[in-house]
Amino acid sequence: SSELSGNVIDLCPVGALTSKPYAFNARPWELRKTESIDVMDAMGSAIRIDAKGAGVMRILPRLSEEVNEEWLSDKSRFVWDGLSRQRLDRPFIRENGKLRPAGWNEALTVAAEKLKGDASKIAALAGDLANVEGMKAAKDLLTSLGVSSLDCRLSGQSLGVAPSGDKLPRESYILNPTLMGVEDADALLLIGTNPRLEAAVWNARIRKAWLWNDLKVGAIGEAADLTFDYTHISSSPDGLKDLGEFSDVLKNANRPMIVVGEDATRGASGYATLKAAHDLALECGAIVSGEEDWAGFGVLHSAASRVGALDLGFLPQEGGSSAADILGSKSEGFETVVLLGVDEIPMDQLGNAFVIYIGSHGDAGAARADLILPAPAYTEQSGTYVNTEGRVQMTTVAVQPKGDAKPEWSIFRALSPMVGKQLPYDSLDQLRAQLREELPVFAGLS
DSSP states (O other): OOSOTTHHHHHOSSSOSOOTTTTTTOOGGGOEEEEEEOOSSSSOOEEEEEEETTEEEEEEEOOBTTTTBTOOOHHHHHGGGGGGSSBOOSOEEEETTEEEEOOHHHHHHHHHHHHTSOGGGEEEEEOTTOOHHHHHHHHHHHHHTTOOEEESOTTOBOOSBOTTSOBOOGGGTSBTTOSGGGGTOSEEEEESOOHHHHOHHHHHHHHHHHHHSOOEEEEESSOOOOSSOOEEEESSGGGGGOOTTHHHHHHHOSSEEEEEEGGGGBSTTHHHHHHHHHHHHHHHTSEEOSTTOEEOEEEEOSOTTHHHHHHHTOSOOTTOOOHHHHTTTTGGGOSEEEEESOOSSOGGGGTTOEEEEEESBOSHHHHHOSEEEEOOOTTSSOOEEEOTTOOEEEOOOOSOOSTTOOOHHHHHHHHGGGGTOOOSOSSHHHHHHHHHHHOGGGSOOO
16 A cells, blocks of 8 residues: 555664565675666666676665655565566567567668658657667667657657747756755645656655645645645646635745646647646746745656656657657558657557567567567666756666667667768767767766
8 A cells, every 4th residue: 555665674673574575585795786776757766776696686775865865666676576577688570470589680780771761751759768878879860860750758748849849948847846845845736646656755755744844735636645635626737727725825835836747748738737837836936036046846757768858859850740640640651660668658559660669678569569679677777867857867787788688879879870870979978978068968967
């Protein structure tokens, strides 16, 4: 009944409460300990990965007062057993309806042939766990080929770009008050989000503020047990037009905070909801500049890759189609679709397109793929992620990649000369140097 139950293992002073999956598998002194970050949600919690040989044995929280304090959600803590199951460890090509193993040269040749086709009929989608380096290399190569249909907003969210096509500022899609900022707020309005499921550790921080700081909470969206009392205003975003009694709570608050969830920004009315929430933030004093700066408006993401992808501009280019179009009425117009670790969509919506899947696990994307190019998991490579508050962080290699898996960026680098558009970087350091030069937001790790 709790998303944080694994933390009692760390709290137990004598070791009587033990992690069942880890028990009897290793002794603490046998383990290699690697500091990294979690990618199971968009918080970017600080973690320690304990490995023995080629396998991860356990994942523990590290102290990070600004992000996860000393806690970790159960999903993040116990996900490690899936790192050794259903892994993609070699390229596969589909022939006569069945996937067969292939070598890298053969697989890349097939990919190159498909990417040399009509650029207007090629699309690329980035999944929830894609790292910044992989998305940058994909974007650099595909846009050089004239591909304009790129997207990271798999559920049709209205983030990063206005309906007019204008790019929105970074402040429109990050959690500006920060995860820690909820402890300074005295009123919180949640719109279309369930933090207990989307950011369990942050939900515990909200509960702490509710218990000790008398934080008043209101919610618009599906009613759920959030572990603290709140005023349920409406199940529909239309509730923003009339907050009822909670309107006075916001107006009388010294530091009101308004948080929009990704769900609220989906569909045709998504942008209108985001704008209405921003207008409300300005009206009730949630955004104040001056001696007492307070940026109390923000978006709570649920995917580790999303903010990094939006910063990078992994979005439809001029004349390109969005994910909603690629997976909707226009799906039949695409001959080739590149999935960068995408498993979250209904695969039947890709129509008859040739699907190139680049990822670590044999999930829905790999089952639909016509060509599989294996990549490492987040514990097996150094990759950049940006959390929901805009904090740039990096994973660390804890164990070696499985089989012949290659980092996503290096796959696109190897493909580039085969399609006549060689990328201008040969190493991860060179890629990151170019990334920092083009987008200063990636210049500082935190």
